[in-house]
Amino acid sequence: MKVLKKVLFFYFLLTIFSLSVQSKEFTPIRIILHINSNISEGEYSLREISNIAQKEGIEGVIFTDKALLKWEYGIWPLRRIIKKTVEQPSVFNYGIKNYLEDISRLNKKFPDLVLIEGLEVSPFYYWEGSFFKGNLKMYNWHKHLLVLGLDEEGYRNLPMIGNIRGLAKNFSFFKFWPLVIVGMGILFLNKKKYKYKDFQGRIWGEPLPGLNFLGIFLIGAGVLFFINNWPFSDFRYTQYQGDLGITPYQEFIDYVGERRGLVFWAEPEAESKGEFLGVYFESRPSIEEFLNTQGYTGFCVFYDGYREIGRPGGLWDRVLLEYCEEVRSHPVWAVGGLSFEKGDLAKAIKDLQTVVLAEKKGKSSVLSALKEGRAYVVRGIRSLDFFLEDFSLASDLGEEATIGGRLSADKEVTINIKAKFLRQDFSEVQLKLIKNGKVIKESKIETPFSASFYDCNVKKSKSYYRLEIKAKGLHLITNPIFVKKVEL
Incomplete structure (x- = not known):
C-alpha cells in the first residue's frame, strides 16, 4: 500500500x-529549398527567384547554388601541370563573400521573405581507366550534399575535391625534395673535363657535354616537380585514389557538424550516367552513404528519396530505429528539395514545399527548426x-x-x-x-x-x-x- x-x-x-x-507555440513557415540561381547552373537570378516565390505565397527560400563545378584530370607524375581542367560558373567562382552579401541585401528588399544562403556540394569524385586507352571514367560526381548555416570562412574551407584550402592537412617539408634534384643538376652543369687558373685568376676548363646536358635536364625536371608539388601540403584525399567508400562524405559531414551547420543528402536515390566532353561519368545512388554515414541532419525525401528510403518500412525507418536503439547519436530528418535549375519555377513551387515550425519568422529560427526536425514535407x-x-x-x-x-x-x-x-x-x-x-x-x-x-x-x-x-x-x-x- x-x-x-x-x-x-x-x-x-x-x-x-x-x-x-x-x-511552445510554433509558427508554420512554408519554404522552398535546393534551388540554383544563375550564379551557378540556374536560369533565374536570386532576385527573380525571390519575386516568384513571394507571388506564390512562399515565406522562405533557401538558395543552394553549386559550390564548385570543376573537374580535373592530370597525367602522372606531373598531375598538377599536365592536366585538363573543365570549370563552369559556381559560387566559388562568383565569390563566397559576394554570394552571401547578395542574399543579405535581398533580405532587406523582401522583408516578408526569409532568404537563407546554402550550397550544393559534391565532396568527392574519382577517376578510373586511362586517358591514353580511351576508357577514362569519372565516378560519383553526382553524390550531392546540401550545406546550410555556415559563415563565410566555413564555406570557404569546405573539404571537397577542387578546393585546395579545404583538403590540405598540413605543410610538408618532404614536398621540397625537387630542390635536391635541382642542386644535383647545378653540380653536373658545373662539371669540367679539366680546370686551370690563368695568371689573372680566371678559371678555365673544357665542358663535359654529357654531364652538362644531364645537369640541364635535372634542373628542368626539378623545377617542374617543384611547381607540381605546390602548395607543399599533404591532402586528405585526391581524385586519383579510387573509391574511398564513405570516408570523404563522413569527413565532410563531420566538418559541417563541428561548425554547427546543417547537411542534407540531396536526391539520395538518384542515379546518373552519361558523357560530357568525351569523358564518361557515372554516379550510383547514395544509399550506402545514407546508411553508413553518421551525424548528418537529414535528406531530401522528395525528389528521389522516397522509393527506397522514405516509404513506410524503408531505409529512413531503419536509421530512425538505429537512433532509438542508440546506434546513432542523431535522428535523421526529412525535407523537400526542389533540385530546380531551369524551367517553370512557379510550377515547381506549386509541386513541393517544406513547412517548418519555427519559434518566429527569421533565419536563425528556420535553421533551428530544420536542425531539430520541426518540419513536414x-x-x-x-x-x-x-x-x-x-x-x-x-x-x-x-x-x-x-x-x-x-x-x-x-x-x-x-x-x-x-x-x-x-x-x-x-x-x-x-x-x-x-x-x-x-x-x-x-x-x-x-x-x-x-x-x-x-x-x-x-x-x-x-x-x-x-x-x-x-x-x-x-x-x-x-x-x-x-x-x-x-x-x-
Missing part, C-alpha cells in the same frame, strides 16, 4: 510539473492548398510534443491529427500512422478533420511516430515524434 501511494504521489507531481510547463498540385494544423502526441504522464519533439510515457500515448484544405474542403484523404517503421493505423477521412488515436502499447525504451497523408494531387510526410518509456 505504501509503495502504491509513493507511485501515485510521484505520478501526481510529474503531471503537475508537466502541465505547469507551457508548450508536402508535394503535389494541391500541396499549397493543404494545411496540417496539428500532429502531436500526448502521453499518460501529461507531456505533449509536436513534430520533431520528444516526450515521456508510461504505457499510453494519444495521437492528435488535424488538417484541412484551405480552399477545397470535403476531400477524402488517406492517413497512415507509422510507428517504428510499421503502419499501425490506416484510414480514409474527409477534410476538414480532427482525429485522435490511442496507442496503449508503449513497450520499447524509445519509439517514434510519423505520419503520411495522401490524396489526389497530395502527398504529405512529417518528421517523427519520439517517445521515451518511463517505468513507474
Whole structure:
C-alpha cells in the first residue's frame, strides 16, 4: 500500500510539473529549398527567384547554388601541370563573400521573405581507366550534399575535391625534395673535363657535354616537380585514389557538424550516367552513404528519396530505429528539395514545399527548426492548398510534443491529427500512422478533420511516430515524434 501511494504521489507531481510547463507555440513557415540561381547552373537570378516565390505565397527560400563545378584530370607524375581542367560558373567562382552579401541585401528588399544562403556540394569524385586507352571514367560526381548555416570562412574551407584550402592537412617539408634534384643538376652543369687558373685568376676548363646536358635536364625536371608539388601540403584525399567508400562524405559531414551547420543528402536515390566532353561519368545512388554515414541532419525525401528510403518500412525507418536503439547519436530528418535549375519555377513551387515550425519568422529560427526536425514535407498540385494544423502526441504522464519533439510515457500515448484544405474542403484523404517503421493505423477521412488515436502499447525504451497523408494531387510526410518509456 505504501509503495502504491509513493507511485501515485510521484505520478501526481510529474503531471503537475508537466502541465505547469507551457508548450511552445510554433509558427508554420512554408519554404522552398535546393534551388540554383544563375550564379551557378540556374536560369533565374536570386532576385527573380525571390519575386516568384513571394507571388506564390512562399515565406522562405533557401538558395543552394553549386559550390564548385570543376573537374580535373592530370597525367602522372606531373598531375598538377599536365592536366585538363573543365570549370563552369559556381559560387566559388562568383565569390563566397559576394554570394552571401547578395542574399543579405535581398533580405532587406523582401522583408516578408526569409532568404537563407546554402550550397550544393559534391565532396568527392574519382577517376578510373586511362586517358591514353580511351576508357577514362569519372565516378560519383553526382553524390550531392546540401550545406546550410555556415559563415563565410566555413564555406570557404569546405573539404571537397577542387578546393585546395579545404583538403590540405598540413605543410610538408618532404614536398621540397625537387630542390635536391635541382642542386644535383647545378653540380653536373658545373662539371669540367679539366680546370686551370690563368695568371689573372680566371678559371678555365673544357665542358663535359654529357654531364652538362644531364645537369640541364635535372634542373628542368626539378623545377617542374617543384611547381607540381605546390602548395607543399599533404591532402586528405585526391581524385586519383579510387573509391574511398564513405570516408570523404563522413569527413565532410563531420566538418559541417563541428561548425554547427546543417547537411542534407540531396536526391539520395538518384542515379546518373552519361558523357560530357568525351569523358564518361557515372554516379550510383547514395544509399550506402545514407546508411553508413553518421551525424548528418537529414535528406531530401522528395525528389528521389522516397522509393527506397522514405516509404513506410524503408531505409529512413531503419536509421530512425538505429537512433532509438542508440546506434546513432542523431535522428535523421526529412525535407523537400526542389533540385530546380531551369524551367517553370512557379510550377515547381506549386509541386513541393517544406513547412517548418519555427519559434518566429527569421533565419536563425528556420535553421533551428530544420536542425531539430520541426518540419513536414508536402508535394503535389494541391500541396499549397493543404494545411496540417496539428500532429502531436500526448502521453499518460501529461507531456505533449509536436513534430520533431520528444516526450515521456508510461504505457499510453494519444495521437492528435488535424488538417484541412484551405480552399477545397470535403476531400477524402488517406492517413497512415507509422510507428517504428510499421503502419499501425490506416484510414480514409474527409477534410476538414480532427482525429485522435490511442496507442496503449508503449513497450520499447524509445519509439517514434510519423505520419503520411495522401490524396489526389497530395502527398504529405512529417518528421517523427519520439517517445521515451518511463517505468513507474
